[in-house]
Amino acid sequence: NAGVMQNPRHLVRRRGQEARLRCSPMKGHSHVYWYRQLPEEGLKFMVYLQKENIIDESGMPKERFSAEFPKEGPSILRIQQVVRGDSAAYFCASSPGQFQETQYFGPGTRLLVL
Amino acid sequence: AQSVAQPEDQVNVAEGNPLTVKCTYSVSGNPYLFWYVQYPNRGLQFLLKYITGDNLVKGSYGFEAEFNKSQTSFHLKKPSALVSDSALYFCAVRGSTSGTYKYIFGTGTRLKVLA
Numbered sequence: 761n762a763g764v765m766q767n768p769r770h771l772v773r774r775r776g777q778e779a780r781l782r783c784s785p786m787k788g789h790s791h792v793y794w795y796r797q798l799p800e801e802g803l804k805f806m807v808y809l810q811k812e813n814i815i816d817e818s819g820m821p822k823e824r825f826s827a828e829f830p831k832e833g834p835s836i837l838r839i840q841q842v843v844r845g846d847s848a849a850y851f852c853a854s855s856p857g858q859f860q861e862t863q864y865f866g867p868g869t870r871l872l873v874l
Numbered sequence: 875a876q877s878v879a880q881p882e883d884q885v886n887v888a889e890g891n892p893l894t895v896k897c898t899y900s901v902s903g904n905p906y907l908f909w910y911v912q913y914p915n916r917g918l919q920f921l922l923k924y925i926t927g928d929n930l931v932k933g934s935y936g937f938e939a940e941f942n943k944s945q946t947s948f949h950l951k952k953p954s955a956l957v958s959d960s961a962l963y964f965c966a967v968r969g970s971t972s973g974t975y976k977y978i979f980g981t982g983t984r985l986k987v988l989a
Contacts, residue, residue, distance in 0.1 A: 764917075793976065802878075802964060802979035803918075816976065851917060862908070863977060867917040 762787065764854050764866035765834075772872045779839040779846070781869045785854030792835045793863055794827060797849040806850075809835060842873045876901045878967050880980035887955045888988050895950040895983045897965030907948040908966040908977065909939055918964065924948060925970075935959070955987045 765784040773779050785792050790811055795803040805819040809829035817827065824842075829835040839846055849870050853863035877900045887893045899905055906925055910918040922933025929941045939950045948965060962984050966977040 766917075791975075795977075795979075802981045803977070804979070805976040808975060819976070862920055862923055864920060865910070865918040870915070
């Protein structure tokens, strides 16, 4: 029973480039959450998606960041025109439902912007 | 507003001794509380959760946590620490009312178990 999969595990980008982070939820899970972890800090919620729907993106920066969870395929977190401050670990979590449900986390993608 | 406090950045304990990692929370209504552990360059692993029922919750790897409503605390405990327990521990809370689903995480407590 595969857990939450994220790729790539490490991503290096130069300022101004685009970063695409992928997340495949656990089998049977239709709810996906993205969190960002800055060095030596806790995780901060970014966005919550269900298939083809963004439920809550209140934690996403207003510009350059977008997320999707298509009917087929993984969820994608896209960061356009990256800046050094985007360097962080980005974690995806999934759950089978919303209420009383534990979120299970992937291994994360560590983004480094040069 | 929901919040979580982990007052200790680091906890040191000798192997074999009991350990406690502290967590206090603030949330409207009844809380759902979670503990996760993070090893270096790894994701978060779920340890245990409190939703309702018995205040003492048992989880993975011998860990347990006690929910104390009056003190709004959810401290993580283990009777006998192992060196392999050394890691970063996160407490998280979410509300139980409809529409609340995002976890609010504490800043983490680094546990060091000394041989």
